[in-house]
Amino acid sequence: MCSFKYYKRIVLFVIIILILILYSEYNLMASDFMSNINEFSLNNRMHVITYNKTTSNVCSVRVGFKLPISVEEENKIGLRNLLIHVMTRNTKNYNSRELPIAIESIGGNISPIVSKDYIGVSGVSLCRYTPELINIIKDILYNPSFEGFEEEKNIALQQSKAVKDVWSEAMEMWIFRSLKTKYRYETIGYPDTIKNIKKDDIINLYNKYFAGNNLVFVLAGNLDNIDNLDNVIREFDIDMGKKYTLSSPVEPPLTENFYTENRNVDTSAFVLGIDAPQKKSDDYIDWLFFSTYLSNKMDDEIRQKRGLAYSAASSLLSMISNSYLVVRSDISSSSNIDDALNIAKDYLTKDYIANINTQDFNLVRNMVVGSLSRSNQTSSEIASTLLSNYLNNIALDYYEKLLEKAKKVVLADIISLQYVIPKKPQSIIEIIGKN
Numbered sequence: 001m002c003s004f005k006y007y008k009r010i011v012l013f014v015i016i017i018l019i020l021i022l023y024s025e026y027n028l029m030a031s032d033f034m035s036n037i038n039e040f041s042l043n044n045r046m047h048v049i050t051y052n053k054t055t056s057n058v059c060s061v062r063v064g065f066k067l068p069i070s071v072e073e074e075n076k077i078g079l080r081n082l083l084i085h086v087m088t089r090n091t092k093n094y095n096s097r098e099l100p101i102a103i104e105s106i107g108g109n110i111s112p113i114v115s116k117d118y119i120g121v122s123g124v125s126l127c128r129y130t131p132e133l134i135n136i137i138k139d140i141l142y143n144p145s146f147e148g149f150e151e152e153k154n155i156a157l158q159q160s161k162a163v164k165d166v167w168s169e170a171m172e173m174w175i176f177r178s179l180k181t182k183y184r185y186e187t188i189g190y191p192d193t194i195k196n197i198k199k200d201d202i203i204n205l206y207n208k209y210f211a212g213n214n215l216v217f218v219l220a221g222n223l224d225n226i227d228n229l230d231n232v233i234r235e236f237d238i239d240m241g242k243k244y245t246l247s248s249p250v251e252p253p254l255t256e257n258f259y260t261e262n263r264n265v266d267t268s269a270f271v272l273g274i275d276a277p278q279k280k281s282d283d284y285i286d287w288l289f290f291s292t293y294l295s296n297k298m299d300d301e302i303r304q305k306r307g308l309a310y311s312a313a314s315s316l317l318s319m320i321s322n323s324y325l326v327v328r329s330d331i332s333s334s335s336n337i338d339d340a341l342n343i344a345k346d347y348l349t350k351d352y353i354a355n356i357n358t359q360d361f362n363l364v365r366n367m368v369v370g371s372l373s374r375s376n377q378t379s380s381e382i383a384s385t386l387l388s389n390y391l392n393n394i395a396l397d398y399y400e401k402l403l404e405k406a407k408k409v410v411l412a413d414i415i416s417l418q419y420v421i422p423k424k425p426q427s428i429i430e431i432i433g434k435n
Contacts, residue, residue: 044212059221078189
C-alpha cells in the first residue's frame with residue numbers, strides 16, 4: 001500500500017513538473033515575441049512597428065493607411081479600392097512600365113492591401129534589399145501620379161461583375177441584409193457605384209486624409225542585415241499637413257432577418273448567423289472552439305453522411321466591435337435545403353451543445369491549438385498580424401495570448417455555451433436554385 005501511494009506521488013510530481021515546464025516554455029515564447037518588437041512614432045505621427053526575426057532572410061513591409069469604408073458615399077462604393085490600385089500602378093518618378101522593373105530588379109514584390117478598415121501597400125524582398133523596397137513603397141505612398149485611373153476603373157468594373165458561386169453570394173447577402181452598417185459594402189464596389197467614381201474623387205480622398213497620423217509602418221524580418229535601418233524608415237517622416245484622424249465604423253448587433261431568394265441557377269445555399277463575443281472578450285476562445293466543432297459536425301453530417309451538400313462549415317466573422325458565428329452550406333439540390341438547414345439549427349440548440357463528447361472536444365482542441373501554434377511563422381505573417389492587431393486595437397501579441405488561453409479550455413467551457421446561445425438563429429439567408 002505504501003509503495004503504491006509513493007508511486008502515485010511520484011507520478012503526480014512528474015505531471016506537475018511537465019505542466020510547469022510547458023507553461024514556462026509558452027511564457028518564454030510569448031515573452032520572446034514581445035521582446036523582438038520595437039515601437040515608436042515619427043515626428044509626423046506615423047506609427048512604426050518593427051519585429052526582428054533573425055532566422056528569416058526575407059523581410060516583409062506593410063504600410064497601412066487608416067481609411068475605413070465609412071468614408072465612402074453610398075453611390076461611390078469602391079472609392080478606396082480604386083485609390084490604392086491607382087497609387088500602386090505608377091508614381092511621379094516611375095511610370096507604369098518602370099515601376100514593376102524597379103521592383104523586379106531587387107527580386108521584390110509589392111501589392112495593394114484593401115480591407116473594410118484600411119488600405120495600404122504590402123512588400124516583400126530579401127532583407128539586404130529592404131532599403132530599396134522601402135524607398136519604392138515610400139514613393140508609391142508620397143508621390144502618386146494618379147495616372148492610369150481609367151484603366152484601373154475598367155479592371156474594377158470587370159471584377160465586380162464576375163460571377164460568384166452561390167455560397168459566396170449567400171454570404172455577401174447575409175452580411176448586407178443582417179448588418180446595418182457600412183461594413184456590408186463590398187470593398188471592391190459594385191458596377192453601378194464604380195461607374196460614378198471620377199479621378200478627382202480619388203485625388204480628393206488622398207489629399208483629405210493622407211498624413212502621418214493615419215499611417216502605420218510595419219517591418220518584420222532579420223533587421224540585423226539591414227544597414228542604416230533607422231535612417232531608411234525616417235525617410236517617411238514627411239509632414240503632409242494636419243489631416244483628419246479617422247476611426248473605424250462601429251457595427252450594431254445583428255438585425256433579425258429571414259430572407260429567401262429564388263434563382264435560376266443549379267445550386268442552392270444558406271447562411272445563418274448569431275451574435276458572438278468580439279476578439280477582446282475573454283469568452284472569444286470558447287466560441288472559437290465551438291465554431292471549429294460546428295464545422296466538423298456539419299461537414300460530417302450534412303456533406304459526408306447524408307450527401308445533402310457540396311460543403312458545410314462555420315466560422316467566426318470578426319469585425320472591429322462585434323463578432324458573429326456564421327454557419328453556411330452549399331446545397332447539392334434545392335430539395336435538400338430544408339433538411340440541411342434544420343441540421344444546422346439543431347447543432348445550435350441547448351441539447352446538442354450539452355452532449356458534446358470528450359472525443360470531439362479533444363479533436364477540436366488539437367485543431368485550434370495547432371492552428372494558433374503555426375501562426376506567425378514567416379515574416380509576412382508576422383507583419384500582417386502586427387498591422388491588423390494594431391489597427392484593430394488589440395494587443396500586438398494577441399494570438400500568442402489566445403494560444404495560452406486555448407491550452408486551458410476544457411470541455412465544460414464549451415458545454416456552458418448552451419446557456420448563452422439564442423433559442424433560434426438571429427439571421428438566415430437562403431438562395432434556392434431551380435433544381
